[in-house]
Amino acid sequence: MKLSPFDTTTDSSALICLGSWVFGGQFWQGNKEIDSFNVLSEAPDLGINVIDTAPIYGNGQAERIIGKYLKKNRSKYFVATKCGLIKNQRQVSHNLSANSIHKEINDSLQRLCTDHVDLYQCHWPDPQTPIEETLNALLQLKREGKIRHIGLSNYDKQELTKALEITGDIVSLQSPYSFLNRSIEKKIMPLVQNRQLNLMIYGALAGGILTGKYRESPQFNGPDARNFFYKYYDTDSHRIITDFLKKIETIQKPLNQIAINWVRQNPTVKTVILGCRNLDQLKSNAAALQWELSCEEISLINKNLPFLDNLQPN
16 A cells, blocks of 8 residues: 555555545534544545645644644654645635745644644645745755655646746646546646656545535535535536436446546546545545446546536636
8 A cells, every 4th residue: 555645656546635624624514523533543444544634724623633643643644735825814815935834834733743744735826926935945844854745736837837947846736627627638637747747636526516415406504615616516517427427337336436536547647635524425435446447438438528618616
């Protein structure tokens, strides 16, 4: 079993990584800390030993919960966190200045109860800070031993290209990709392949709409990520996809596992980040590791799956 998502010497299909946005509770209708802790405890036994988090998830709450587990179990996880999104009261700003990055990593290390993180990622680009300043700060943290690897998240082709021109120490890119969002196939995937970066995917289940749980679009009260970030719940796109997949008689598997393995088996993808609210969701997602789509099934899906470009989140 691979502990690092950057180890390419074993399995050909991508790892599953535990996503933790829901651990923070905020924007996900709340979450019980005991459920998050149970997921953390069970995931390594199911073949999931990479975890992705960020300070913005519940204003540090996700990192604090993870830290309680890591305090006695640090060796069980490859830990990835992020920097660059700062919440001030109700406003969220982008800040990848050197001073902010140094403060953020120290705060994250304290919450995570560790002396280093394995992967430190810029959560979103910061147009107000020169990218040279940002990358120099990250390289300094690497020299200090506070981080092992440098990654980027949500960078487009132009932004990623500029960053790679400055340093060759960038090892990964995190991007959204699913049946309902294939936009990175056009520009990002070719660049990632050419530069041999590790592509980490989030949103493979499109915020939960591709679990098969919903036939009709649900309504979420209050601020919820499924209203403003994963904007699939107000469309018929998931029904189009579900009805199409049901016609492939050879695939008798749950929709969430089909969606996961379609992403996981893409040769450019190295890691698939999946959020889990509780043990049932964790076990259902982890079951995708026990089987794979055939080459014929993948070819059939790719040939007939609509691109639905107008449905991508902003």
